Amino acid sequence: MSLLGSPFIKIEYFIEYSIIFSVWTFSAIATVITALLVTVAAVLSPKESTAEFKIQNSVWYLVCILLRAGSGYNCQAGATRLISAVWWSFTLVLIAQYTANFAALLTVDRKSMPFNSFEELGNQTEYNFGSILGGSTMQFFKYSRIETFRRLWERMQSAEPSAFVGTNHEGVNRVLNEKYVFLMESATLDYQVTQNCNLTRVGNVVLGSNGYSIALPKGSKWREKLTRQILDLNEKGIILMLKNNWWKKSQQECQSSEPEDLQTALGAENVYGLFLLLALGSGIGVLCAVLEHTHFIFFEKNKRNGQTPKLQQMIETIHAEIRNSPKF
Numbered sequence: 001m002s003l004l005g006s007p008f009i010k011i012e013y014f015i016e017y018s019i020i021f022s023v024w025t026f027s028a029i030a031t032v033i034t035a036l037l038v039t040v041a042a043v044l045s046p047k048e049s050t051a052e053f054k055i056q057n058s059v060w061y062l063v064c065i066l067l068r069a070g071s072g073y074n075c076q077a078g079a080t081r082l083i084s085a086v087w088w089s090f091t092l093v094l095i096a097q098y099t100a101n102f103a104a105l106l107t108v109d110r111k112s113m114p115f116n117s118f119e120e121l122g123n124q125t126e127y128n129f130g131s132i133l134g135g136s137t138m139q140f141f142k143y144s145r146i147e148t149f150r151r152l153w154e155r156m157q158s159a160e161p162s163a164f165v166g167t168n169h170e171g172v173n174r175v176l177n178e179k180y181v182f183l184m185e186s187a188t189l190d191y192q193v194t195q196n197c198n199l200t201r202v203g204n205v206v207l208g209s210n211g212y213s214i215a216l217p218k219g220s221k222w223r224e225k226l227t228r229q230i231l232d233l234n235e236k237g238i239i240l241m242l243k244n245n246w247w248k249k250s251q252q253e254c255q256s257s258e259p260e261d262l263q264t265a266l267g268a269e270n271v272y273g274l275f276l277l278l279a280l281g282s283g284i285g286v287l288c289a290v291l292e293h294t295h296f297i298f299f300e301k302n303k304r305n306g307q308t309p310k311l312q313q314m315i316e317t318i319h320a321e322i323r324n325s326p327k328f
Contacts, residue, residue, distance in 0.1 A: 130163025
């Protein structure tokens with residue numbers, strides 16, 4: 001594996017989704033609730049057909065508005081028209097925000113690497129690469145029979161200035177200050193990446209399969225005891241726990257180093273005003289339906305039957321009682 005300086009993000013931080021899950025959830029809930037309110041308004045309003053605006057038809061009606069398609073249902077009452085207009089405005093702005101955010105997400109530059117494999121490393125000329133002089137990584141490339149690694153070794157041998165360094169610290173400094181790729185063992189590389197947010201790991205190929213060992217004199221009585229103890233610690237997960245403690249102790253700092261204002265996800269805090277507008281408009285629509293229903297009961301219903309409206313009867317009764325009341 002190789003160590004490389006982290007690339008600069010040219011436009012903004014790239015994330016996977018343009019709208020977070022909570023906004024999708026709120027939108028689905030808002031659709032169902034608005035459909036219920038349309039049905040309630042249709043039932044209360046005397047001018048609306050309750051057969052057309054059943055709950056399933058109301059959901060379809062709102063979805064057609066969302067998709068800018070005809071549903072075949074036409075609102076007759078002012079209450080249902082008001083709720084429909086508010087829903088249309090809600091979906092119009094929400095889709096506009098989603099489209100703008102998604103377009104920005106598609107055009108954002110990814111945190112791209114100049115190469116992602118040893119083949120690509122050997123084909124590029126922008127970065128020099130090397131390893132510790134005389135180290136195991138250098139020996140791996142020197143004696144490898146694989147064509148790709150042989151070409152990399154020839155490049156390292158002929159590089160000017162020298163591609164080799166004396167220590168890991170020197171190699172890390174060259175990575176930070178030059179266009180230099182440091183080839184090293186995975187254990188040391190992973191540790192260096194967690195200690196410096198300006199470093200990144202490229203590639204997942206492990207150079208060799210040998211692990212670290214503890215050297216003891218030949219025939220030492222401690223050999224068997226240490227071997228068993230190391231195997232026991234590994235089975236219990238203690239070695240992994242210690243590695244996570246030291247190899248990842250500063251990783252959270254690197255994960256939070258990206259500015260929050262570069263995130264492109266459309267969160268609930270960005271659209272809560274739309275949901276508030278929808279709730280307010282739908283509430284006013286239902287109130288209008290109640291007023292229409294009340295007006296119909298007290299005025300229109302009896303008038304259609306040739307009777308005096310109930311509200312007018314109440315007013316005339318109260319007026320007559322006041323007129324006929326005894327005077328003191």
